[in-house]
Amino acid sequence: MMWYDPSPFVLGGSQQAHLKINGLNAGYGAFLVLRDLTLEIKPGLTVILGPNGAGKTTLLKALSGLIARQGEVLLNDVALPTKTNEIVQRGMALVAEGRQLFPQMTVTENLELGGWLCSKAERVRRLEQAFNDFPKLRERAHQLAGTMSGGEQQMVAVARAMMSAPRLLMLDEPSLGLAPKMVDELLAIARRIADAGTTVLMVEQNVKKALAVADRGYVLERGVLVASGPAKLLARSSVIREAYLGAGKKDDKSKPTPTAQRPAVAA
Numbered sequence: 001m002m003w004y005d006p007s008p009f010v011l012g013g014s015q016q017a018h019l020k021i022n023g024l025n026a027g028y029g030a031f032l033v034l035r036d037l038t039l040e041i042k043p044g045l046t047v048i049l050g051p052n053g054a055g056k057t058t059l060l061k062a063l064s065g066l067i068a069r070q071g072e073v074l075l076n077d078v079a080l081p082t083k084t085n086e087i088v089q090r091g092m093a094l095v096a097e098g099r100q101l102f103p104q105m106t107v108t109e110n111l112e113l114g115g116w117l118c119s120k121a122e123r124v125r126r127l128e129q130a131f132n133d134f135p136k137l138r139e140r141a142h143q144l145a146g147t148m149s150g151g152e153q154q155m156v157a158v159a160r161a162m163m164s165a166p167r168l169l170m171l172d173e174p175s176l177g178l179a180p181k182m183v184d185e186l187l188a189i190a191r192r193i194a195d196a197g198t199t200v201l202m203v204e205q206n207v208k209k210a211l212a213v214a215d216r217g218y219v220l221e222r223g224v225l226v227a228s229g230p231a232k233l234l235a236r237s238s239v240i241r242e243a244y245l246g247a248g249k250k251d252d253k254s255k256p257t258p259t260a261q262r263p264a265v266a267a
């Protein structure tokens with residue numbers, strides 16, 4: 001079995017990850033959440049927006065192999081496996097909602113777990129890299145993860161995912177429950193990771209801030225896409241403005257007549 005150094009796998013050296021998702025169905029038992037979903041995740045930072053229960057987490061779970069899926073998913077034109085460990089080996093990592101750190105373990109120990117697929121020497125190298133990328137964590141290397149603030153824990157969770165040297169990083173609501181300053185910091189980290197060449201797919205509730213850092217966005221409602229496009233255009237679209245940025249609401253007198261139509265923004 002090939003456990004060491006997943007980096008040269010399938011995706012060649014400088015090739016950035018892109019996902020093509022075609023006719024994806026996923027859900028829980030007989031309950032289908034995502035219906036015939038078709039979208040593309042290009043290199044850079046893509047944000048998935050949408051109300052609670054829209055299926056955003058379900059999408060990330062389906063792509064990570066945590067739940068079953070039907071339909072076509074291609075990672076750089078090669079079919080994505082369905083087993084979680086094989087998906088990780090193909091270079092995909094998920095930072096799930098709620099972080100799921102080991103609270104009784106130190107920051108270093110938590111990070112080392114993220115490098116479980118690689119050799120000891122490589123793990124040491126990546127840990128050093130993680131501390132370079134997240135200097136705040138170096139100062140806290142020996143602190144128990146459970147004693148850190150929410151924002152610091154989220155940072156550990158992202159750094160741990162980066163320990164697997166992913167080509168595609170999935171973040172599920174990284175800013176959930178964080179103070180505004182910490183939200184900005186986490187979103188800036190996501191941006192930096194994307195700029196450094198790892199494709200980022202991020203679910204976010206902070207619509208305005210997320211669209212400010214993202215390259216592209218998709219809006220999911222009840223398991224189907226209702227809008228998509230470049231983040232800048234999406235931020236100005238009626239779908240986003242009315243549903244998520246407060247424009248057109250009853251208490252907004254500047255926009256008394258919101259349009260009923262919800263046209264998709266051209267990609």
Ligand SMILES: Nc1ncnc2c1ncn2[C@@H]1O[C@H](COP(=O)(O)OP(=O)(O)O)[C@@H](O)[C@H]1O
Nearest residue numbers: 028031033050051052053054055056057058059
């Ligand atoms: N483990 C589960 N079992 C059954 N239904 C679930 C489960 N997790 C989520 N759901 C349902 O799937 C739908 C989509 O949920 P989810 O993907 O978590 O939404 P989002 O992340 O967009 O808030 C919701 O109706 C939710 O109740």
Ligand SMILES: [Mg+2]
Nearest residue numbers: 056057058097
């Ligand atoms: Mg969710």
